[in-house]
Amino acid sequence: MGKKEKILITDDEKSIRNALREILEFENYSVIEAENGEQALQAIEKENPDLVMLDIKMRGMDGIEVLEKIKESKPELPVIMISGHGNIKIAVEATKIGAFDFLEKPPDLNRLLVSIRNGLKSSELIKENRQIRTELHGNTDIIGNSPAIVNIKKLIEKVAMTSSRVLITGDNGTGKELVARAIHNNSGRASKKFVDVNCAAIPSELLESELFGHEKGAFTGASAQRIGKFEQADGGTLFLDEIGDMSAESQAKVLRALQENQIVRVGGNERITVDVRVLAATNKDLPLEIEEGNFREDLYHRLNVIPIHLPPLRERQDDIALLAEWFLARLREREIIFSGKVFSNDALNELKKQDWPGNIRELQNAVERLALLSPEDEIMAKDVQKFVQQKKKPTELLGKLIDETDSFHEYKEEAERLFLIKKLEKFDWNISATADAINIQRSHIYNKMKKYDIER
Ligand SMILES: Nc1ncnc2c1ncn2[C@@H]1O[C@H](COP(=O)(O)OP(=O)(O)OP(=O)(O)O)[C@@H](O)[C@H]1O
Ligand SMILES: [Mg+2]
Structure with missing residues (x-):
């Protein structure tokens, strides 16, 4: 037993x-x-x-x-x-x-x-x-008592039942996808599909076929018909994530689909009517992108019927302890950790002091790390200091490094090590994404990780 x-x-x-x-x-x-x-x-x-x-x-x-x-x-x-x-x-x-x-x-x-x-x-x-x-459905409990979050929860309740388009903005890891899922789950479309598309992750040549599908033979490699995300989401919700990263061409096509509630598969002629509620999210400042000519203003207005902005975690400090307790409770519930693992008040205060540039996702990772690595049943402030890295600005780090290192070789290696760790963290330890972003080969990253003893 x-x-x-x-x-x-x-x-x-x-x-x-x-x-x-x-x-x-x-x-x-x-x-x-x-x-x-x-x-x-x-x-x-x-x-x-x-x-x-x-x-x-x-x-x-x-x-x-x-x-x-x-x-x-x-x-x-x-x-x-x-x-x-x-x-x-x-x-x-x-x-x-x-x-x-x-x-x-x-x-x-x-x-x-x-x-x-x-x-x-x-x-x-x-x-x-x-x-x-x-x-x-994925978890859609939204935790937080800060005025911003309370307002957002009210807004979600209000708009969920409508079919209004919602544009969700906020920095990385602030909960944009969570809000999108919550809207879907609270809507009359909850029993239908929630389909998400990450517009940044799909090369722009492929995005169109991803969204609208294609007919067999539409282009080289199109060996079979494909049903796109708009059609898959028929009756349900389509979540266009990272919408700010869409190419101009795709923007034009999406705009048309939204205006007409119809799509055409790539290589097809038939206009197919779809009933889709579109939610979009971005961490970019779209008005600025419009000013700079990177985003269509007409598409922005189509998407931005109801705006929901998620403030960064450092602006809702009171939610930090609540969220940390909540994540720890979920780990206990899933029996990943011992049921007696708890936070001391000092540890929670220490968590509050951090900057959280990666916002709630970063806090969630930190809680997991603390739950697994802290030696006692009670997680202490010193565990937070030890296992939750104090984020320093890169320039501060470099300055410190220069002060502390005399050998040029050592300096270079340490800078390389720090750079890699930062980038890996940024991409959630996805090696391919990191390699792409910093423009070196994956095998190189593996070698360096070995060399510098870097582990997740
Ligand atoms: N208010 C909240 N209550 C509970 N969990 C939350 C809350 N906000 C975010 N989370 C959790 O934090 C993680 C990150 O949230 P989410 O993926 O929604 O952020 P995002 O803004 O889409 O991030 P990104 O910009 O990196 O795509 C998820 O695991 C999510 O469930
Ligand atoms: Mg997201």
Whole structure:
């Protein structure tokens, strides 16, 4: 059988805690205790129990107050309330706030155990449910309480049900694709396909056939008919990612498709009507691109019916801790890490201090690294300092390097090493993409990585 499930007993009477502990340990649960609300909240943060039993009448914070706090930070954690005197009003209130069950003291043994089993089962189901949803649609929970994110969540709700085009802008890793998927999943098109095209990754000669498909024999190598992304997305959503990187020619063709809601396969004559909602994203400043003659203004207006801008992570610092906790919880849930792995407050503060040029994707990678590499159950500030690289500006790094190195040869090698690491990070450790970008052969990169002992 799997690991023992952990139950937190919160009651200010020691005799009750002891009695409950004895029963639960006999049933093979692992038990922790708290004698008041403050202690309970701390234990929940630090020890991450699977279920909480909470006395209603306690000195200090009462059970209802504690329940409210738990539901704010961990809405899915099942909480069973216990109360000395059957008070229906309180029971109703507790259930409204989100208590899983309500038992009277002294609890009937059978009823107690059934309630605990059900509570654990229900949170298990919620987790499984989310995993299935994630596997099917990708995860589209948007985490964050910063005003910008709260607004974006409201906007998504508002526009999802319409068929309006949305242009999502923001730096790398700020969550543009996540927003696009959330719009699709909340729309009437959710049961149809979400088709994404990365316009930057496809050479412009091929983009047209990718988007519109082609007929057999349309060009050399077109040995069979191909259905393009517009047709694949019929009834659903087409996500044009990195739209700012599309060639002028492709822009003209896309504009036409959007104006007419019709496409023509490459090499074909038939005009095919499609019902597609188009969402687009870019990290470029399109008005500037228009000014510089790189992007068509008419296409911009077609795409930009509803703009959604995602601010960089450093401008929503309050979300950093929330996101870090969320990513860590997902790792625990997938049992990639031990269920007792948690962040210390100092570690979260240290994370807040970082710059996060790679935004949420970078934070997600950092949390994974910390979860796997930090030696203790509790992730400490010093782990963050050690495993999450402090990003310095390249010029600062070079200056430091010059100061610290005397030998020209050493300087060159160290500069090469740093350059490679930075570029590999930028391309998410995709060797081919990095090789292309810095214009050397893949085999060269492998050799250098070996030479300098560079590992992901
Ligand atoms: N608010 C959020 N809550 C939870 N996870 C998020 C949030 N924003 C982004 N993520 C996660 O961060 C990662 C990066 O997000 P996403 O791919 O949507 O960014 P992007 O803006 O499309 O990046 P790029 O410009 O590099 O394509 C994904 O794993 C995504 O699920
Ligand atoms: Mg993206």
